[in-house]
Structures are given as structure tokens and as C-alpha cells.
Amino acid sequence: MLKSRVCEAIGIRYPIFQGGMAWVSDGKLAAAVSNAGGLGIISAMNADENYVRGQIQLCRSLTDKPFGVNIMLMSPHVEAVAKLVVEEKVPVVTTGAGLPGKYMPAWIEAGIKVVPVVPSVAIARRVERSGATAVIAEGTESGGHIGELTTMALVPQVVDAVSIPVLAAGGIADGRGMAAAFMLGAEGVQCGTRFLSAYECGIHENYKQKVIAARDIDTQVTGRKLGHPVRALRNPFVNKFAEMERDPNVSEEELSAFGTGAVRKAAVDGDLQGGSFLAGQIAALVKKEQSAKEIVDDLMRETEEILSKAAERVFES
Secondary structure, three states: OOOHHHHHHHHHOOOEEEEOOOOOOOOHHHHHHHHHOOOOEEEOOOOHHHHHHHHHHHHHOOOOOOOOEEEEEOOOOOOHHHHHHOOOOOOOEEEOOOOOOHHHHHHEEEEEEEEEEEHHHHHHHHHHOOOOOOOOEEEOOOEEEEOOOOHHHHHHHHHHHHHOOEEOOOOOOHHHHHHHOOOOOOOOEEEEEHHHEEEEOOOOOOHHHHHOOOOOOOOOEEEHHHHHHHHHHHHHHHHHHHHHHHHOOOHHHHHHHHHHHHHHHHHOOOOOOOOOOEEEEEHHHHOOOOHHHHHHHHHHHHHHHHHHHHHHHHHOO
């Protein structure tokens, strides 16, 4: 069985994290992934502590396995949520959209394993010095908020730069991607887009079907003008956002206002015209709906098979 320091540090069976996706990663999905042997993660997104507390309690009612909460550090409720995860004794916290150093001492003192998402070597080194248990090196292929470096380029550089375990994220949806991540030096993976098709994922059916129907060229990045690039599936909203972004007469305030609420419109309302359907470049590999357990089992089976036969693929006997 494939094992790694990630499994030992977090207390999970398989080195697979489910990404913390806004309006997607709730307590039900997190519990299903944790029950399957991975680490399910609840997205705190921009929600207040009452919402997050409710999702934590829901998750705990459905699993006795470790789970995590993803805290977006740009959230207006970050201070309250940072305290909440301590009060609720959440096992793992992952972070994104900022530096978590301000909050890490309290989390670590409370026994929380902190695993920040990092877009660069410098940030990986910084959070390691602050006591991170591991880091998630996320390439630009991923959905939602992205950095500039690709997974192939970023992961081995982060692996060389830190001594703590590294998980790879961005462009990983099957055993081939997971096996490649291990070959780059990662000791685990985080998958987001693949779990959009899980039966336990409560997003609108329009969202699931849009992901399943996606082609390789169907994602687009917008938001660079605002300093927060985001990858989503092409649709009228994304096309209009890109058009406004190119127009020098459109202010950042107007652009930001246009995008407000678009992720919720996609995930909750299934608004095919006005929603922002966040997904990674790997969406075209998601072909059908499955249970979270089937997804995790497929990832592990495929990865172990590929790695066990890797030598046969490249060496002559």
C-alpha cells in the first residue's frame, strides 16, 4: 500500500486531500472523503463563524476520521474563524489567499496541523519556519485562485527547499497525475475538480454536468487586473469579465462588483449565464459522477498500479 509522511502526520489512510472549494466543500463532502480514507476539507470561504461551526458539526456527525477546514485569509471573517477552529479542536487547517503566520502560533499550540497552500518556494520556506506540518504546492493548472508557476515546475522546487512533506495540487485528477506528483518528490496530492463530480458534492447539477462536459481548452483565467487571478470554465459571465478586464475604461471597483456573488450563482443556483464555474484545466478528465469513496479508491488503485510498473515502461528487460 502507498504510504507517506503525510498519512503519518495527519492520521489518514491515503495521502489524498480534497480541496477546499468555496460553496462546494461542505461538511457532507468532507466527511465522505475522510470516510474514504483521505482528508476531507470544509471551505470557510467568506462565511462567518456560525456557518463554519455548523459545517464542522455536520462533518463530525458523519465521520470520526480526521478532517480539515480551509481558511481563506482574505475573508472578512478570518479573525473569528481562526479562533473558531481552535475552539472546535479542528484536526487540520489548510490556508490560502495570504500568509497564515499571524494565526499559526495559536493553531499549533492547540494541536492543529497547519498545511498552507503555497505558490512559491519563498512562501513554502516561510511557513515551514512558522511550524507548518506540510505544504500544498499548487500549480496554476488548478481551479479557483491560482499562482503563476505550473505544478510540474513548482513541486520539485518546493520539495528541494523544505524538509516537511509536500503535497502537489493543480492538474491532478487520476492516478497518472498522482503518480507523476510522487515522481516529482511530493508525498501526497490535493484534488479539487475531481470531487466536483462526487455524489456527496452538493453543488447544482448544472455545475456537475458542465464539468463532465468540459473539453481540454474550456477553462479561462480572469482577475489578473485585480491581482487575484481565477480559473473557471468559459461561459457568458467569464467572457464578459474578460472583456471588461481588457477595457481600460472599466475601473477595478466596477470589475470587482461585477464578479461579486458569481461563485455562489454557479454552485448554488446553477446559473449557466451569470455564474463562475470554478474548475481546473484537468476538468476534461472528469467523465462521470461517482461516490467520494469510488474516486479515492480509483486514485489509489491507478497510482499504485502505475508506480509498480513504472520500470517496465521505460527499461528494456
